[in-house]
Amino acid sequence: MARLAGVSAQTVSRVSTGSEPVRPETRERVLDAMGQLGYAPNLAARALRHGNFRSIGLIAHQVIRTGESKTIEAVIEAARREGYSVSLVDVQSPSPGDVRDAVQHLSHQAIDGLIIIRAETATPATLALPSTLPVAVSDSRFIGHHPAIGADQVGGSRAAVQHLLDLGHTTVHHIAGPSDSGPADLRAMAWKDTLRTARRRVPAILRGDWSADSGYELGRRLAGRSDVTAVFAANDEMACGLLHSLHEAGREVPYDVSVVGFDDIEVARHLWPPLTTVRQEFQEIGKELVELIMRQMRDRTTMVDYHGTVPAPLIIRGSSAPPRGFAMRAAGA
Structure with missing residues (x-):
């Protein structure tokens, strides 16, 4: 050769x-x-010589979703900088059985560490991983069992809702993600807690499936209600569908209805009006996940109690404003 x-x-x-x-x-x-x-190349022989396979396993569910795809992209880039390849398995469902099968599949491919973007319904009790395998997760349910890193879902959601209340809206409606999603539940919890802390009415929650189509359909239910002046959507795609339905109904954004999303996808700043949203720093999350694997391999420790949080700042754009007539009402008061 x-x-x-x-x-x-x-x-x-x-x-x-x-x-x-x-x-x-x-x-x-x-x-x-x-x-x-x-x-x-003989991977097993290389591992014996150099102590590792220079490969990281990555498990995700529904990789076409914005959060998953952006985080996967960031993990691959960070791993490449460290000289590691990434083996990706997209599980069909977030059930413990499917995630377990994915772990076994990756183990047969010879990996040095495992990153789980989101296990959804799997829990530490149902997902038994090899004790010697470095693991890093982006899922709050594994805190205390595996080192975890993720966006500040609660802080970002609180900032979004408080922003709308500070503008003068009496309450904020919420289009949430699916009930089996950990991030969706955290964002919904923060929305509800912020309203309760401010002693505001908590409207009935509406649940979508993260898609723009679901945001559009739920938006049609909100668009005809005069009491709806502010909506916090759990992701930008649903916010985009909501903007569409409000436009069709003749409700002007932001003066009739203010809209805030979550993620800050690339198209958010190009919508009309540009979308106020919470930014997830996917690049930083992917980088930190890979760094957690590297640290465990270097230090030979499991770091089970480690929980890192990446800030999720509110990005204010044109889709949020005081409700129509608020300035005159405030002046009269």
């Missing part, structure tokens, strides 16, 4: 193990020679 690639045997070894950097053009020649000869 070395003769075919025109390099030394040591260079072939460096390319196959990834142990040392090799010039891109040299690496391409070696990889081409490997392909011609049908050579595949």
Whole structure:
């Protein structure tokens, strides 16, 4: 193989193990020679020599959703910077059985650590993981069992609701995510607690499925109600559908109805009006998840009590404002 690639045997070894950097053009020649000869590096042998497989397993549910896809992208980028590849398994459902099967599948592929973006209905009691496997999760239910990192769901949601109350809205309606979603429940809880703390009426909760279509359908139910002046949507896609339904009903945003979303996806600032929303720092979350795996491998510790929180700031744009006539009412008071 070395003769075919025109390099030394040591260079072939460096390319196959990834142990040392090799010039891109040299690496391409070696990889081409490997392909011609049908050579595949022996992962088990490499692990014995170097102590790891340089591979991280990643389990996610519904990777097409914004939060999952953005976090996965960030994990892959951070792992690449550390010299690790990522093996992704998208589980069909968030049930403990499916997540367990995914763990077993990844274990057979020889991984050095495991990242779980979200296990949804799985719990520490139902999801038994190898005690020696470094694990990092982005799911608050595993706090105290596995090191966790995630956005400040509660703080971000409180800021969104308080922003609308401070503008002069008497209460805030909520379009929540599905009931089997941990982040959806945290955001709904923060919405309710903020209203109760302010001694405001807590409207009936409406639950969507994270899609713009569900936001549109639920928005149609809200658009005809004159008492609805502010809505906090649990993600930007549902907020986008809500804006559509309000426009169709002739309700002007933000003066008839203010809307706040969650995530700050790329399209949020290009909607009309631009969407006020809570920003999730997906890049930072992915980076921190990989760093948790690296720290466990370096320090040989499980870090079970570690829980990191990434700030989720409120980004104020044009979709939120005082309700129509509020300035005159305030002046009269």
